[in-house]
Amino acid sequence: MNPAVIILKALIFPGLLFTAVLGLVTSWVDRFVTARVQMRVGPPFLQPFYDVAKLMIKETCVPAGGSTWLFLGAPLVGLSGVTLGALVVWSALLFGGRGFSGDVIVALYVLTLPAVGVILGSFASRNPLASLGGSREMKLLLSYELPLALAVLVPVMQSYAAVQSIRLADMATQLPVASVSGVLALVVAILCMQAKLTLVPFDAPEAETELTGGAYMEYSGPPLGLFKLTRAMMLVTMPLFLVTVFCGGLDVADGVLPALLGLLKVLGLVVVIVLIRNTAPRVRTDQAVRFFWGPVTLVALVAVGLGMMGL
Amino acid sequence: MSFAVQALTRSLNVFHLAGSACNNCDIEILDALTPRYDLERFGIVLVGSIRHADVLLLSGVFNKKSAIRLQHLYEQAPKPVVVVAIGACACAGCMFRESYNWYGKISDYIPIDAYVPGCPPKPEAMIAAVAKLIAKLRGS
Ligand code: SF4
Numbered sequence: 001m002n003p004a005v006i007i008l009k010a011l012i013f014p015g016l017l018f019t020a021v022l023g024l025v026t027s028w029v030d031r032f033v034t035a036r037v038q039m040r041v042g043p044p045f046l047q048p049f050y051d052v053a054k055l056m057i058k059e060t061c062v063p064a065g066g067s068t069w070l071f072l073g074a075p076l077v078g079l080s081g082v083t084l085g086a087l088v089v090w091s092a093l094l095f096g097g098r099g100f101s102g103d104v105i106v107a108l109y110v111l112t113l114p115a116v117g118v119i120l121g122s123f124a125s126r127n128p129l130a131s132l133g134g135s136r137e138m139k140l141l142l143s144y145e146l147p148l149a150l151a152v153l154v155p156v157m158q159s160y161a162a163v164q165s166i167r168l169a170d171m172a173t174q175l176p177v178a179s180v181s182g183v184l185a186l187v188v189a190i191l192c193m194q195a196k197l198t199l200v201p202f203d204a205p206e207a208e209t210e211l212t213g214g215a216y217m218e219y220s221g222p223p224l225g226l227f228k229l230t231r232a233m234m235l236v237t238m239p240l241f242l243v244t245v246f247c248g249g250l251d252v253a254d255g256v257l258p259a260l261l262g263l264l265k266v267l268g269l270v271v272v273i274v275l276i277r278n279t280a281p282r283v284r285t286d287q288a289v290r291f292f293w294g295p296v297t298l299v300a301l302v303a304v305g306l307g308m309m310g311l
Numbered sequence: 312m313s314f315a316v317q318a319l320t321r322s323l324n325v326f327h328l329a330g331s332a333c334n335n336c337d338i339e340i341l342d343a344l345t346p347r348y349d350l351e352r353f354g355i356v357l358v359g360s361i362r363h364a365d366v367l368l369l370s371g372v373f374n375k376k377s378a379i380r381l382q383h384l385y386e387q388a389p390k391p392v393v394v395v396a397i398g399a400c401a402c403a404g405c406m407f408r409e410s411y412n413w414y415g416k417i418s419d420y421i422p423i424d425a426y427v428p429g430c431p432p433k434p435e436a437m438i439a440a441v442a443k444l445i446a447k448l449r450g451s
Pocket of ligand 1: 334397431
């Protein structure tokens with residue numbers, strides 16, 4: 001492929017710009033549903049756009065004694081990770097089954113980069129509360145990655161059994177969620193997604209009330225804006241990824257109506273995690289680790305076992 | 312109206328500093344942020360770190376020690392930032408004005424953009440102040 005086309009795809013459609021706009025809209029959905037749960041009116045539709053635009057014109061403070069280049073580079077790590085992940089998933093969905101064997105593993109891999117960016121940035125800021133947030137993020141990352149990988153293994157096995165392929169584009173033609181193992185794996189994956197997006201009950205790395213912003217504490221201006229953008233993009237990319245591997249993708253090839261129905265599936269997952277975040281209290285880091293390595297991994301293993309038996 | 316002012320006035324993140332207030336002003340500030348008044352409609356949210364703030368809310372009287380902290384905090388805030396004094400204490404010292412630990416007017420050591428008098432001021436008064444502040448920033 002022409003390199004210019006690849007760069008255009010990465011930066012505009014369906015990469016950075018497209019996913020960013022979609023992510024900011026999704027984060028409005030998040031805030032709107034939250035407001036409605038709390039019986040409020042909620043922010044205007046363009047609020048997330050104003051928030052990011054405002055941060056772009058604010059001053060950037062770099063903490064004295066911290067590592068300047070790592071501090072300023074960390075948001076870019078996260079942003080590039082989520083852009084790559086979104087690019088892989090969207091290419092499989094939009095461009096008539098493009099992709100390569102095992103792109104599901106690549107997507108899973110690069111979608112951990114935002115968390116790595118947060119960890120790097122928090123340690124580079126030389127703020128004790130921020131490093132505390134960073135170390136919590138690290139523990140959380142270690143705890144949810146194992147069950148998430150196990151959960152994704154279920155649709156991978158089913159897709160390989162059915163069409164001898166583990167490309168995302170082919171996995172999107174299957175419907176693992178119609179089987180018992182698929183349902184179990186989807187539940188596990190939703191819980192892992194909740195932790196990956198560091199939403200309540202797994203928001204210990206930010207912990208507004210005790211760490212006052214935690215990992216992001218020292219960030220201001222454009223770098224904070226990039227972090228916010230990364231979070232918003234993750235908020236749409238993760239549900240999109242789950243819909244692709246578990247719920248049969250977006251059906252873009254079948255026309256506009258099925259594609260819109262597919263987007264409704266993504267929206268449904270977003271609303272589910274927003275409702276979880278509004279009705280659960282925050283758990284401690286050790287509780288989260290025990291939860292993910294204990295019951296959640298166990299359920300994931302059961303799902304893999306059932307999947308092997310073809311259930 | 313410039314894009315910068317437009318973006319800033321539509322997304323005000325508030326950091327609240329209580330300088331030994333009697334706590335009534337703080338409670339009224341929290342009141343203004345509850346679902347009943349729902350300030351998120353105007354993009355106003357409370358943040359935990361001064362680095363994320365666009366508005367610094369002050370309540371209470373500042374003494375010799377906390378005034379230095381306030382100055383530090385003001386310097387740590389990413390500019391542009393606006394400072395709002397909430398309550399008679401922060402505006403003029405209230406009944407602590409004659410006391411031994413009164414450190415002088417806040418506006419002597421950091422610039423203040425808006426005063427909200429009252430002991431404590433009602434949430435409506437704070438919202439009115441914010442509306443006036445936004446009008447001032449937009450220059451209308
Ligand atoms: S202004 Fe009144 S209510 Fe507010 S802190 Fe001072 S004494 Fe308390």
